[in-house]
Amino acid sequence: MFFIIILVAVMVVFSFIPVGLWISALAAGVKIGIFTLIGMRLRRVPPAQIVGPLIKADKAGLDISVNQLEAHYLAGGNVDRVVNALIAAERANIPLPFERAAAIDLAGRDVLEAVQMSVNPKVIQTPWVSAVAKDGIEVKVVARVTVRANIDRLVGGAGEETILARVGEGVVTTVGSSETHKHVLENPDSISRTVLEKGLDAGTAFEILSIDIADVDVGRNIGAQLQTDQAEADKRIAQAKAEERRAMAVAREQEMKAAVEEMRARVVEAEAEVPRAMAEALRSGKLGVLDYYNLQNLLADTRMRESISGLGGEPAGRPGRQQQ
Structure with a gap:
């Protein structure tokens, strides 16, 4: 039973302390303390995402510290992509400090793709x-x-x-x-x-x-096409103005007809007063019977002349009937 408890305790310790990563770092020549790895566990930083890129950077000859990688991870950056970009820039002789690469990565751009695009347009x-x-x-x-x-x-x-x-x-x-x-x-x-x-x-x-x-x-x-559209627009404007002028002409024609009808009504009204005036003149003695007949003969003669000349008027036989 005691042996089982010790075995479980050892397994728990080894699961919390990344001994395997520490051995891998030592084998790669990267100096990193076991307590540093334990501190990553306590800070909830996966040691594998720091140790792996650190080994790649050290093998590529880059001077990057554990604190820089860990700080970039805690800031929400992609540590592995930044290290790959720095290695690519180093191989292409492109000056790219770690701080600028980290800033580009935190800005949301793919820093590795940017380095590759600098080499290959x-x-x-x-x-x-x-x-x-x-x-x-x-x-x-x-x-x-x-x-x-x-x-x-x-x-x-x-x-x-x-x-x-x-x-x-x-x-x-x-x-x-x-x-x-x-x-x-x-x-x-x-x-x-x-x-x-x-x-x-x-x-x-x-x-x-x-x-x-x-x-x-x-x-x-x-x-x-613009000229055609403009011509079509001008045509519609001209048609609208012509329609407006036609409506105004029709309105003026209606007004003139109304005025003529009014004048005709006044003439008819005036003609209706003539017999009354003649009767009043006969009663008052201002107009004699012979004068009346002479006037009728003159009117009959005038109508006959108008009928003969083709100007219209009443038939020539009407005055004779009036005279009878």
């Missing part, structure tokens, strides 16, 4: 960028941008999206300043040359090495 392809030349023809361009990571600007520098946006803006500006779309098709290198001279990598985490035009295509005739 990356090609970024833009989507189709549509631009319109001065002659109104649409030109579609696809560009390939070769970039290299800038270690000094990885922290706080803009990413690939900014590079693509700036390249697209430069393509639109260059094509828009061309007199004709034929000039763009004949000299596509003018786009890359003009865009590259703008310094689009300022404030980004990359350095633009080259901009190559992968494809150029002719799109729609935007100028003609």
